[in-house]
Amino acid sequence: xxxxxxxxxxxxxxxxxxxxxxxxxxxxxxxxxxxxxxxxxxxxxxxxxxxxxxxxxxxxxxxxxxxxxxxxxxxxxxxxxxxxxxxxxxxxxxxxxxxxxxxxxxx
Amino acid sequence: xxxxxxxxxxxxxxxxxxxxxxxxxxxxxxxxxxxxxxxxxxxxxxxxxxxxxxxxxxxxxxxxxxxxxxxxxxxxxxxxxxxxxxxxxxxxxxxxxxxxxxxxxxxxxxxxxxxxxxxxxxx
Numbered sequence: 649x650x651x652x653x654x655x656x657x658x659x660x661x662x663x664x665x666x667x668x669x670x671x672x673x674x675x676x677x678x679x680x681x682x683x684x685x686x687x688x689x690x691x692x693x694x695x696x697x698x699x700x701x702x703x704x705x706x707x708x709x710x711x712x713x714x715x716x717x718x719x720x721x722x723x724x725x726x727x728x729x730x731x732x733x734x735x736x737x738x739x740x741x742x743x744x745x746x747x748x749x750x751x752x753x754x755x
Numbered sequence: 756x757x758x759x760x761x762x763x764x765x766x767x768x769x770x771x772x773x774x775x776x777x778x779x780x781x782x783x784x785x786x787x788x789x790x791x792x793x794x795x796x797x798x799x800x801x802x803x804x805x806x807x808x809x810x811x812x813x814x815x816x817x818x819x820x821x822x823x824x825x826x827x828x829x830x831x832x833x834x835x836x837x838x839x840x841x842x843x844x845x846x847x848x849x850x851x852x853x854x855x856x857x858x859x860x861x862x863x864x865x866x867x868x869x870x871x872x873x874x875x876x877x878x
Contacts, residue, residue, distance in 0.1 A: 682864035691853055691868035692803065703866065735803055739862040743819045744790075746803040 654747035660755040671736035680740035757781040759869035777854035784835035785812040
């Protein structure tokens with residue numbers, strides 16, 4: 649199975665900050681990397697697919713990059729509604745696997 | 756609009772089975788696969804675990820090896836509903852179970868999710 653490792657596991661930031669979350673795959677997944685946002689008690693929401701494509705309706709402050717084994721999710725200017733847990737997920741090889749999550753908290 | 760609506764919370768005893776439903780609306784049910792993902796509740800930020808998928812058009816399924824022999828995914832196209840049944844439940848199966856829509860013939864993301872169904876396994 650492909651292992652997905654996110655860093656950091658958590659971070660504290662202020663409204664307006666630029667933040668970056670990293671996701672590393674244990675082997676190449678080409679560009680089959682997706683990012684989700686999850687708020688407490690809610691289902692995950694798709695933000696970015698195919699490493700860098702913005703899902704319809706998602707604000708442009710979210711962006712993704714990378715290919716192969718190293719990927720990043722960037723929020724250019726953190727908004728109050730962005731405080732949540734973020735997960736990466738590979739869809740290159742079965743079984744699909746997720747990172748352990750990055751919790752973004754208010755500083 | 757696309758919606759996936761899941762059945763309500765369940766409490767089961769160890770060794771029992773649970774069947775969760777996922778009713779789709781707002782799109783052609785047979786045009787996308789339904790995936791099942793669970794999230795354990797034992798610790799904060801517990802991760803997401805893919806369990807398998809079903810192609811509603813053909814009925815073909817693909818299960819994660821971890822759940823082989825215990826999980827069965829089915830569908831009823833007449834009512835646009837998918838089902839996930841997990842048998843021989845254990846306490847560590849306590850989790851929120853999600854259905855999600857995804858592609859059938861490509862390696863794409865899960866673009867719509869159900870609201871989740873909490874399954875509690877306790878004696």
